[in-house]
Each structure stands twice: as structure tokens, then as C-alpha cells.
Amino acid sequence: TTVIVQNAGKNPVHRHTRDLRMEPGSREHLVATSLEAAKDELARGLEGLLGREVPVSTKPGQRVPDGAVVVGTPETSQLVRRHAPSEELRTVGDEGYLIRSVSRGRHDFTVIAANTEIGALYGTFAFLRRMQTQQPITGLDVTEKPRIANRHLNYWETERLYAGNDATGTGGLNGENGAVFNFAATGESADRNLPVILDRYLVVARALASVGVNGITINNVNADNAYLTREYVEQTAALADALRPYGIRVALSVKYTAPTDERFAPDTLTEDQLDPYGAEFRDWWHRKAEHIRDAIPDFTGFTVKANSEGQPGPQDFGYDHGDGANGIAAALAPLGMTVYWRTFVYNADVDDDRLKRAYLEFGHIDDEPQDDGSTGRFADNVFLQTKNGPLDFQAREPFNPMFGRLENTNQALELQITQEYTGQNTMLCYLGPMWQEVLRTDTYTTDEHGELLDDRLVGHIVDGTAQGHPDTAIVGVANLGNADNLTGHHFSQANLFAFGRLAWDWTLDSERIATDWVRMTWSNDDRIVDTIVRMMMGSWEALVSYQTPLGVAHQFADGEHYEPYPSQWFMKDDWSPVYYNKADSAGLGYDRSPTGSDFTAQYFPTLAERYGDIESTPENLLMWFHHVPWDHRMDNGRIFWEELVYRYQMGVQYVTWMRETWDSLKPSLDARRWAEVRDKLVQHEIDAADWRDTNVEYWQEFSGREIPVDDGPLS
Ligand code: GCU
Structure with missing residues (x-):
């Protein structure tokens, strides 16, 4: 085969104003265009897959040899102009691509065509994926484009990162040691500072482009103003220069009160100048954004965590979230930039039930009639960025009613790829099925006459089709650090992979995605693929079972969020496991039905009714909505207490099965990675058993019942 990428270097995207250089001894190299990246990926990928070097040509005007792969856009490639149907190319937009098998006389070749160079790079990765997963590469007629426009990572580099290469192998709460990008390092490591490009930055860029991620927000959400200096x-x-050829644009997390930071003197404001409607506030943010734009022409904007967990926000100065978000948005609008305003707020004064608080703060702003006759106060260049569930990235939460209930505001779905609450870098937990569950949950949205509307899954809200929003976004909290395998646990890579694939097309099946990943990562032997995929597919449900079965929320010890501590009570009640479990002699769980906090009323009527009644609530969400009596009869006939204990046990047994199954794969996998995963599974099993024992013992103090003995096969 031959790779033909005509004019690969024609449209350089580097700005060349900075002295980008690779770290000494690097194995990666900088490219200046997305087509160069595509060419390199093909050359590298085909060589690896075919075991021999593949000739590459970038010359215009040439004959296409049999078996060639042609990549390009109509602008760069006369071969693409000739062989890719332009009417179909028009349908794939700025990021989509066509992959076509073409026959000319006795020559068969493949054309990967797109309207843009980045589309061509995405098509290239898709083609390589087909080869790597041993799917047919003849008779191809692929037409792809993403369903969601902004597919972003939020990189919380100093928090909740479990992918560090430090002594403990974790970033943990002190993730500095695990950061994927080195900013402003001092002392000996200063020569590893940007603009020195470390190999791993490009490995990350290539990995992200390969799954279609097109944006990354630097800086923790608990933002450090230093990033604006x-x-x-x-x-x-x-x-940004290094990432640009890979289609990855950069944004920053910022603090609402950054204008008052002395580091920006003399350009600082006083607190009483932080009026979001005032010229001083807006001009300050405009100046900052303009300064960034001068250095980064395709900078996308800011992410703001305001009035949340101690972060400052407009409410500290007498304004609401709409005022604050719109103030910054107005400063950014002339520059074509966007504000991602997070809705992770839970001010205890708003309501006793933490789950109700966000909607109570944001819903009425979304509903507010405007002078121009429209509804909803949030500006067009504001996204409200909302976690999938109403609490905080728990392993299974009901979906956040904001999806569906807010109608007039752009909404970004935030998912946590880094496994803060799902086993960190110790537990093997594939999150594809969880995100699939969220994206495919029906909101049962009704119109103003109470009629059910079609196509109102959470995914339809997020991809803009349900409410007709032209701009759309999905955000993953990243799990990338400086560990050799980038994610700490080898299997955590699958979560980044699944995030990217679902962000591109949320209707994809998570098992299909896992299968691709296993074939690309471990083996193409069907027996091994089936075994590993089976391990992955049940791993999330198992974790839910041994950590928080049947909807008992957040039983984590404060701080690290790894170990259980169901009896813990803090000064802050809504951080306490006991606030969520409400264990007493009657039962377990938080009553959010009409007899309790009535959080269920935030859903549309079908779900409000379903979740409001203990008999119709899905059992896997039971304790999110009800204080369940110990004797409550479950669908399978067991009483609740027994089912609860069985669930904990089943979860642990699954981990045992994974460890044993992994042992059986030893002869078939590469020794080092096999052993690294085996060590993690050994610890995983110990920690899963700790979750079971700690919780069951504690619940038993309240239920006063015997631990049921297993008298038959577990269902
Ligand atoms: C969780 C997490 C914090 C994070 C917060 C957020 O509470 O533990 O580390 O800052 O989410 O999403 O803002």
C-alpha cells in the first residue's frame, strides 16, 4: 500500500511566535498541519499493523497505485476532488469525513475525504481503527459527523487525578505531581517547562484526536488566577500551538473575582467594581480575553465555578448566576468566545435537600420572560455545565432534572472520566455503560398541554435536537496524568476512549466501544476479546453493588473519596454519609417523594410519579427516592434487608471472578501489563470486601437482623 496525502504541509497552523521545541531525546515530533498529522498517523499505524514500512507521497499530480490510501480535502487534493462525491461531502460539516473504497480499472484504493484537514485526520483515525480491530476495509462507504459540536475535557490538574507518576502512583488530592502538562515549573525542572514540548503532550494530543475530543480546559475548576498572568x-x-494540528482548542477555568487579584496590578478592580452589569467588570474581562486571544487566536473561552464549594461568585455581591454569567459572556461575545458556567451549586439556605438546590437556583432564570419577548435570561454564548446527576458523580445517580427542565439555555453535560468516586486508579471500572445509561434515559418531557414529546432522551437534550439549540457541548473531567500509561490503571484508558466515542456519537453501544478498545489495546483473539469485554461490561454494576447498592448515595469517607465511612458525620451535613443514608430502625434511604423533600417534583410528570412511589421506582434507584423499610418486598421476593446484603456480596464476587479470570489470561497477554493489572485486581478485591463489610456491619446496627446465609445460587 501507499499513503498519498497531497499538499500535506500547505496550511500550517502553528503561529511560530514561540520557540516550540521538543524535549531532548524525544520520540515524538511536532507537526504543523492536521494533514501532516494524518500522514504520520497512517505511516506509523500501517507500519505497525502491517509490519513493514509504507511509502508515503505528498506530491500533487500522480497516479494512484493499487491499494493506496488517499487522504485530504477538496482544497488540498486533486484526488479527493476527483474521487469523493462533493454532494455527500457537503453533508459532513466541518469535522466529519467520508471513507470510500474506489475502483478505477484494475486499481482499488481508499479515499478518506473531508471538508477540513481536521475532518481528514478524524477519518484517518477511524480508518486505522477499522484495521486495528480487524474489520473489513474493502467496500467502504462510511459517512460520519459528530452529533455534539464541543467535545471537551476539563483538566483538573491539581485535584482528583489518579494518573500520576509519583511514588504512590497517584495524583490524588495533591495531583501536582501527576500533572500532564508542566506549567511554570521552577528550579531544576524549569527546562521541562512549556514551551518545551514533552513527548507525552503529543501522545495526549494524538490520543484525544483519535477519539474526536476537540477542546481542553486547563486549570482546575477551583481556579488559580496564575493562569491569567x-x-x-x-x-x-x-x-495551544502544539495541540492545534490535532484539532484541540484551549480554554481556561477562571475565578469570578480574578479582577481583584493583586497579581494583575495595576489592572485590578476593587470588590465594589465587580458589578456584572458595570463597564469596569466587563471591560476587565474583555481586556483579559483579548490578551489571551492575541496569543491564542482560537482560544474558546472560560469555565467558571461560582458560588460553589467556597468559590466566589456573583451572589457574594448581590447578583444571581444569570447576572454573573451574562456579565462575563458579554465581555467575550465580541471575541466569539463562550462561557461554561457550572451549575454544581448546593447552598444549604436554598433547600434542606441538596439535590433540589441547583434547579431552584437556575430554573427560574431559564424561565424568565425577557423584554424582547423571548424567554430565558442566559446569553447565547453561555453554556450551563451540569453534572449527569444531581449530587456529585456518584457511581449511579438518577439523571439531573436540569436536562429537560431547562429549555431556553445551552446546556453542556459534564461527566467524570477521572474515577474520583469509582475506584480511582485501583478499581477496574468501565464507565461506558454508565454514560450510555445516562444518555439514553428518557426525560419524559411534556409540552404545554401535558402531551409527551418524542425523542427526549438526555442525549437528545445534549445534542441540541430536542430543544433546537444550535451550539452543543459535552465535557469530561479528564483522567490524564504523567503516568507512563497516562491514566494510572491500564483499564482507565478505556474510559477516556469511551468518553470520546460517546461524545462523537452518543447512540453508540458501550459494549461495541469496549470491544474496539480491547482489540486495539490487548488482543484480537476472539476468545480473549470476549473475556476482557465481559469483565469490563459488568465492572461498573459490580462497583455500584459493593459500594452503594440500590441507590444509597455517597457513603465515602471525607476527602479522598475512596474508602467507605457510612457512620461519618461532619460539620457540613450534606457532605456526610449519614445525611444520605438516614439509617434508622425503620429502614434506609432518603425520602425525596412527596412525603419527603419532594425532589421528585422536579422531574416531568411521568417520572415524578414513577420515582415518587416506592412501588414503581426502579430498584437500582430506590434509596435515592425513598426511606426503604427493612422489610420492603423486592421484585424477586426477598425482603429489602436481604437483597441489600446480597447486592454487596454479589459485587465482591464479581471482583473475585475478574481477578480469577484475569489470572487465566496470563499466557495470552504481555507480561508487564498483565502483572500491573493483576496487582490492581488483588487490591481491588480487598477494598471491595472492605466496602461490603463496613457497610453491612453498620446497617446491621439499625436493621437488627441476621446476615442472611447464602442458601442457593445468587440471582
Ligand atoms: C467534587 C470534587 C471536588 C471538585 C467538585 C467540583 O466535589 O470532590 O474536588 O472540585 O466536585 O466539581 O467542582
């Missing part, structure tokens, strides 16, 4: 902006600009 000149020194940091220069470094971010260097990073």
Missing part, C-alpha cells in the same frame, strides 16, 4: 498565557499559547 502573562507568563502563564505565554505557556498556554505554546501548548
Whole structure:
């Protein structure tokens, strides 16, 4: 085969204003265009897959040899102009692609065509994926484009990162050691500072492009103002240059009160100048954004965590979230930038039930009639960025009623790829099925006459089709660090992979995605693929079972969020496991039905009714909505207490089965990675058993019942 990428270097995207250079001894190299990236990926990928070097040609005007792979856009490639149907190309937009098998005389070849170079790169990765997963590459007639426009990572580099290469192998709460990008390092490591590009930055860029992620927000959501200083902006600009050929645009998390930071003197404001309607506030943010834009022409905007967990926000100055978000949005609008305003707020004054608080703060702003006759106060360049569930990235939550209930505002779905609450870098937990469950949950949206509307799954809200929003976004909290395998646990890579694939097309099946990943990562032997996929597919449900079965929320010890501590009570009640479990002699769980907090009323009527009644609530969400009597009869005939204990036990047994199954794969997998995963599974099993024992013992103090003895096969 031959790779033909005509004019691969024609449209350089580097700005060349900074002295980007690779770290000494690097194995990666910088490219200046997306087509160069595509060419390199093909050359590298085909060589790896075929076991021999593949000739590459970038010359215009040439004959296409049999078996060639042609990549390009109509602008760069006369072969694409000739062989890719332009009417179909028109349908795939700025990021989509066509992959076509073409026959000319006795020559068969493949054309990967797109309207843009980045589309061509995405098509290239898709083609390589087909080869790597041993799908047919003849007779191809592929037409693809993403369903969601902004597919972003939020990179919380100093928090909740479990992918570090430090002594403990974790980033943990002190993730600095695990950061994927090195900003402003001092002392000996200063020569590893941006603009020095470390190999792993490009490995990350390639990995993200391969699954279609097109944006990354640098800086923790608990933002450090340093990222707005000149020194940091220069470094971010260097990073943006390196990422640009891979289609990855950069954004920053910022603090609402950044204008008052002395580091920006003399350009600082006083607190009483933080009026979001005032010129001082808006001009300040405009100046900052303009300064960043000068260094990073395709900078996308800011993410703001305001009035949440101690972060400052407009409410500290007498304004609401709409005022604050719109103030910054107005400053960014002339520059074509966007504000991602997070809705993770839970001010205890709003309601006793933490789950109700976000909607109570945001819903009425979305509903507010405007002077121009429209509804909803949030500006067009604001996304409300909302976690999938109403609490905080628990392993299974009911979906957040904001999806569906908010109608007039752009909404971004935030998912946590980094496994803060799902086993960190110790537990094997494939999150594809969880995200699939969220995206495919029906909101049962009704119209103003109470009639049910079609196509109102959470995914339809997020992809804009349900409510007709033109701009759409999905955000994953990243799990990338400086560990050799980038994610700490080898299997955590599957979560990044699944996030990207679902962000591109949320209707994909998570088992299909897992199968692709296993074939690309471990083996193409069907027996091994089936075994590993089977392990992965049940791993999330198992974790739910041994950690928080049947909807008992958040039983984590404070701080690290790894171990159980069901009896813990803090000064802050809504951080306490006991606030959620409400264990007493009557039963377990939080009554959010009409007899309790009535959180269920935030859903549309079908679900409000379903979740409001203990008999119709799905059992896997039971304790999110009800204080369940110990004797409550479950669908399978067991009483609740027994079912609860069985669930914990089943979860642990699954982990035992995974460990044993993995042992059986030893002869078939590469020794080092096999052993690294085996060590994790050994610890995983111990920790899963700890979750079971700690919780069951504690619940038993309230239920006063015997631990049921297993008298038959577990269902
Ligand atoms: C969780 C997490 C915090 C994070 C917060 C957020 O509470 O534990 O580390 O800052 O989510 O999403 O803002």
C-alpha cells in the first residue's frame, strides 16, 4: 500500500511566535498541519499493523497505485476532488469525513475525504481503527459527523487525578505531581517547562484526536488566577500551538473575582467594581480575553465555578448566576468566545435537600420572560455545565432534572472520566455503560398541554435536537496524568476512549466501544476479546453493588473519596454519609417523594410519579427516592434487608471472578501489563470486601437482623 496525502504541509497552523521545541531525546515530533498529522498517523499505524514500512507521497499530480490510501480535502487534493462525491461531502460539516473504497480499472484504493484537514485526520483515525480491530476495509462507504459540536475535557490538574507518576502512583488530592502538562515549573525542572514540548503532550494530543475530543480546559475548576498572568498565557499559547494540528482548542477555568487579584496590578478592580452589569467588570474581562486571544487566536473561552464549594461568585455581591454569567459572556461575545458556567451549586439556605438546590437556583432564570419577548435570561454564548446527576458523580445517580427542565439555555453535560468516586486508579471500572445509561434515559418531557414529546432522551437534550439549540457541548473531567500509561490503571484508558466515542456519537453501544478498545489495546483473539469485554461490561454494576447498592448515595469517607465511612458525620451535613443514608430502625434511604423533600417534583410528570412511589421506582434507584423499610418486598421476593446484603456480596464476587479470570489470561497477554493489572485486581478485591463489610456491619446496627446465609445460587 501507499499513503498519498497531497499538499500535506500547505496550511500550517502553528503561529511560530514561540520557540516550540521538543524535549531532548524525544520520540515524538511536532507537526504543523492536521494533514501532516494524518500522514504520520497512517505511516506509523500501517507500519505497525502491517509490519513493514509504507511509502508515503505528498506530491500533487500522480497516479494512484493499487491499494493506496488517499487522504485530504477538496482544497488540498486533486484526488479527493476527483474521487469523493462533493454532494455527500457537503453533508459532513466541518469535522466529519467520508471513507470510500474506489475502483478505477484494475486499481482499488481508499479515499478518506473531508471538508477540513481536521475532518481528514478524524477519518484517518477511524480508518486505522477499522484495521486495528480487524474489520473489513474493502467496500467502504462510511459517512460520519459528530452529533455534539464541543467535545471537551476539563483538566483538573491539581485535584482528583489518579494518573500520576509519583511514588504512590497517584495524583490524588495533591495531583501536582501527576500533572500532564508542566506549567511554570521552577528550579531544576524549569527546562521541562512549556514551551518545551514533552513527548507525552503529543501522545495526549494524538490520543484525544483519535477519539474526536476537540477542546481542553486547563486549570482546575477551583481556579488559580496564575493562569491569567502573562507568563502563564505565554505557556498556554505554546501548548495551544502544539495541540492545534490535532484539532484541540484551549480554554481556561477562571475565578469570578480574578479582577481583584493583586497579581494583575495595576489592572485590578476593587470588590465594589465587580458589578456584572458595570463597564469596569466587563471591560476587565474583555481586556483579559483579548490578551489571551492575541496569543491564542482560537482560544474558546472560560469555565467558571461560582458560588460553589467556597468559590466566589456573583451572589457574594448581590447578583444571581444569570447576572454573573451574562456579565462575563458579554465581555467575550465580541471575541466569539463562550462561557461554561457550572451549575454544581448546593447552598444549604436554598433547600434542606441538596439535590433540589441547583434547579431552584437556575430554573427560574431559564424561565424568565425577557423584554424582547423571548424567554430565558442566559446569553447565547453561555453554556450551563451540569453534572449527569444531581449530587456529585456518584457511581449511579438518577439523571439531573436540569436536562429537560431547562429549555431556553445551552446546556453542556459534564461527566467524570477521572474515577474520583469509582475506584480511582485501583478499581477496574468501565464507565461506558454508565454514560450510555445516562444518555439514553428518557426525560419524559411534556409540552404545554401535558402531551409527551418524542425523542427526549438526555442525549437528545445534549445534542441540541430536542430543544433546537444550535451550539452543543459535552465535557469530561479528564483522567490524564504523567503516568507512563497516562491514566494510572491500564483499564482507565478505556474510559477516556469511551468518553470520546460517546461524545462523537452518543447512540453508540458501550459494549461495541469496549470491544474496539480491547482489540486495539490487548488482543484480537476472539476468545480473549470476549473475556476482557465481559469483565469490563459488568465492572461498573459490580462497583455500584459493593459500594452503594440500590441507590444509597455517597457513603465515602471525607476527602479522598475512596474508602467507605457510612457512620461519618461532619460539620457540613450534606457532605456526610449519614445525611444520605438516614439509617434508622425503620429502614434506609432518603425520602425525596412527596412525603419527603419532594425532589421528585422536579422531574416531568411521568417520572415524578414513577420515582415518587416506592412501588414503581426502579430498584437500582430506590434509596435515592425513598426511606426503604427493612422489610420492603423486592421484585424477586426477598425482603429489602436481604437483597441489600446480597447486592454487596454479589459485587465482591464479581471482583473475585475478574481477578480469577484475569489470572487465566496470563499466557495470552504481555507480561508487564498483565502483572500491573493483576496487582490492581488483588487490591481491588480487598477494598471491595472492605466496602461490603463496613457497610453491612453498620446497617446491621439499625436493621437488627441476621446476615442472611447464602442458601442457593445468587440471582
Ligand atoms: C467534587 C470534587 C471536588 C471538585 C467538585 C467540583 O466535589 O470532590 O474536588 O472540585 O466536585 O466539581 O467542582
